[in-house]
Amino acid sequence: MEILSVQNIHKSYGAIKALKGVSxxxxxxxxxxxLGPNGSGKTTxxxxxxxxxIANGGNYLWFGQEAADEQRKKIGTLLETPNFYHYLSGKQxxxxxxxxQGHSPAGIxxxxxxxxxxxxxxxxxxxxxxxxxxxxxxxAALLGDPSVLVLDEPTNGLxxxxxxxxxxxxxLLASEGKTIILASHLLDEVEKxxxxxxxxxRGDLITYGHVDEVLKNEDIVEISASDNDTLERIxxxxxxxxxxxxxxxxxxxxxxxxxxxxxxINRFCFERGIVLNHxxxxxxxxxxxxxxxxxxSSVN
Amino acid sequence: xxxxxxxxxxxxxxxxxFWILLALVLISIPALNYMIFDLTDNSFGxxxxxxxxxxxxRPFSFPLVWQTTGWLSSLVLFIPSLLIITLTTxxxxxxxxxxxxxxxxxxxQFISVKMVEVLLLALLTxxxxxxSAFWIGHVAAEPTETVRQFANTKQLGYFFVxxxxxxxxxxxxxxxxxxxxxxxxxxxxxxxxxxxxAVVVMMRFANDIGRFLPLETSDRLILxxxxxxxxxxxxxxxxxxxxxxxxxxxxxxxxxxxxxCIWYFRKRDL
Numbered sequence: 001m002e003i004l005s006v007q008n009i010h011k012s013y014g015a016i017k018a019l020k021g022v023s024x025x026x027x028x029x030x031x032x033x034x035l036g037p038n039g040s041g042k043t044t045x046x047x048x049x050x051x052x053x054i055a056n057g058g059n060y061l062w063f064g065q066e067a068a069d070e071q072r073k074k075i076g077t078l079l080e081t082p083n084f085y086h087y088l089s090g091k092q093x094x095x096x097x098x099x100x101q102g103h104s105p106a107g108i109x110x111x112x113x114x115x116x117x118x119x120x121x122x123x124x125x126x127x128x129x130x131x132x133x134x135x136x137x138x139x140a141a142l143l144g145d146p147s148v149l150v151l152d153e154p155t156n157g158l159x160x161x162x163x164x165x166x167x168x169x170x171x172l173l174a175s176e177g178k179t180i181i182l183a184s185h186l187l188d189e190v191e192k193x194x195x196x197x198x199x200x201x202r203g204d205l206i207t208y209g210h211v212d213e214v215l216k217n218e219d220i221v222e223i224s225a226s227d228n229d230t231l232e233r234i235x236x237x238x239x240x241x242x243x244x245x246x247x248x249x250x251x252x253x254x255x256x257x258x259x260x261x262x263x264x265i266n267r268f269c270f271e272r273g274i275v276l277n278h279x280x281x282x283x284x285x286x287x288x289x290x291x292x293x294x295x296x297s298s299v300n
Numbered sequence: 301x302x303x304x305x306x307x308x309x310x311x312x313x314x315x316x317x318f319w320i321l322l323a324l325v326l327i328s329i330p331a332l333n334y335m336i337f338d339l340t341d342n343s344f345g346x347x348x349x350x351x352x353x354x355x356x357x358r359p360f361s362f363p364l365v366w367q368t369t370g371w372l373s374s375l376v377l378f379i380p381s382l383l384i385i386t387l388t389t390x391x392x393x394x395x396x397x398x399x400x401x402x403x404x405x406x407x408x409q410f411i412s413v414k415m416v417e418v419l420l421l422a423l424l425t426x427x428x429x430x431x432s433a434f435w436i437g438h439v440a441a442e443p444t445e446t447v448r449q450f451a452n453t454k455q456l457g458y459f460f461v462x463x464x465x466x467x468x469x470x471x472x473x474x475x476x477x478x479x480x481x482x483x484x485x486x487x488x489x490x491x492x493x494x495x496x497x498a499v500v501v502m503m504r505f506a507n508d509i510g511r512f513l514p515l516e517t518s519d520r521l522i523l524x525x526x527x528x529x530x531x532x533x534x535x536x537x538x539x540x541x542x543x544x545x546x547x548x549x550x551x552x553x554x555x556x557x558x559x560x561c562i563w564y565f566r567k568r569d570l
Contacts, residue, residue, distance in 0.1 A: 072404040088315070099307045
């Protein structure tokens with residue numbers, strides 16, 4: 001079943017076209033990354049499917065059905081900035097969320113522990129740091145153990161430990177079979193946790209699909225030895241099935257996906273008297289792919 | 301609706317500003333009325349009772365006390381309005397209105413529970429007027445006279461409509477303008493100065509069309525009880541003749557505010 005399907009959504013703010021006919025579908029159980037630079041329309045898109053913004057055109061379905069208010073009670077959402085009552089404590093704020101969604105307040109302590117905010121549960125929201133506010137928003141999204149999560153820049157404002165914890169949490173949630181829609185401008189965030197990705201740029205959906213398909217790429221083998229010039233000369237005899245590039249202190253070999261064999265390369269060099277001091281398989285980073293995709297489109 | 305009110309209760313029960321403003325509402329109405337009563341009753345001294353009654357009549361005796369307290373209390377309706385402005389603009393300031401919708405409230409639910417709060421607040425002020433009038437009416441009564449204490453209580457109904465109209469007007473401004481400071485500034489500027497001047501000017505030069513202005517309409521539901529010397533029998537007659545029209549206009553304004561609020565909140569980006 002498709003959890004969310006978005007059909008030809010348009011949105012303008014005056015003369016600015018924020019979304020220009022975006023369509024995609026999020027399958028059940030996916031970790032669906034919506035990737036795009038700032039101002040590409042990610043938050044606008046999520047705002048529309050959460051009914052806080054009104055689209056100028058197009059349609060969207062949740063759980064295969066026309067949008068209805070009740071559906072949002074089953075979705076844990078963190079949209080843009082953490083929005084809470086500043087004068088209430090974290091716990092009191094979550095009590096409101098629980099009441100709106102119809103959950104028992106008994107689950108509040110558990111989600112606060114999950115995001116490491118339990119110790120500060122009785123402090124006022126206004127005294128929280130940016131990272132703590134973000135954690136509280138994450139806790140609110142987790143309340144009631146929803147099967148679908150919509151997370152807009154969930155690691156925003158978190159310290160490196162918090163970022164790592166959040167990513168682990170997302171992976172854990174995904175492994176429990178939850179569907180997660182994750183908007184981010186951080187490429188490696190999407191690369192690390194997502195199964196699917198949609199790439200937005202200036203309101204256009206450039207491409208979307210399974211991460212492996214969208215980001216289908218060469219295997220890059222990075223090697224070096226004490227004498228890279230000799231290495232480069234020798235390795236040219238290895239195979240004709242790759243292209244070669246010098247990149248600083250390394251020699252890079254570009255193979256078709258799945259064809260690089262590190263064992264063979266290592267043995268090949270060693271048998272010819274070259275000892276490698278560096279041997280590493282790199283997937284082409286999403287970053288370079290992302291620039292490739294978005295750059296290509298902006299030229300058109 | 302009860303569930304929605306429970307959510308609203310969670311929002312305010314630990315909010316100090318709410319309790320301070322509510323306490324002000326609770327105190328202001330009885331205090332103002334008693335203060336004015338005390339002022340009119342004691343300013344003329346023991347031997348001045350006759351003069352006082354000649355000049356002012358007995359505005360705090362039954363049955364006139366219902367009209368007097370209603371009219372006086374309408375002067376402090378800005379306090380419950382302030383409460384509604386605070387609670388409503390808070391949601392916009394903290395963007396919690398967005399969060400409430402995201403969490404699953406419908407837009408209409410969000411806006412209508414706030415209007416129920418306006419209704420409850422209007423009801424509360426009316427109850428306070430009832431208590432004040434009942435109390436002061438008994439204090440002001442001569443020991444020897446028999447009082448018809450519940451005659452003229454229809455004035456309470458007029459006060460309720462006036463309170464509703466006034467608070468609802470402040471709610472409308474909050475929904476349309478959203479920013480606390482701006483709403484309060486405009487509300488005070490309009491209700492205390494702008495409209496008053498407009499009404500006086502139009503009374504002189506434009507056949508009194510100022511009576512159609514939103515707040516002036518409901519202001520005219522209750523006649524100034526202290527105007528015995530100012531207002532002529534003709535003025536009272538005019539008030540009586542126009543009353544049904546004034547009353548229906550007041551109700552129409554309240555419905556119009558409610559309609560605009562719902563329509564605006566349903567159609568807009570939040």
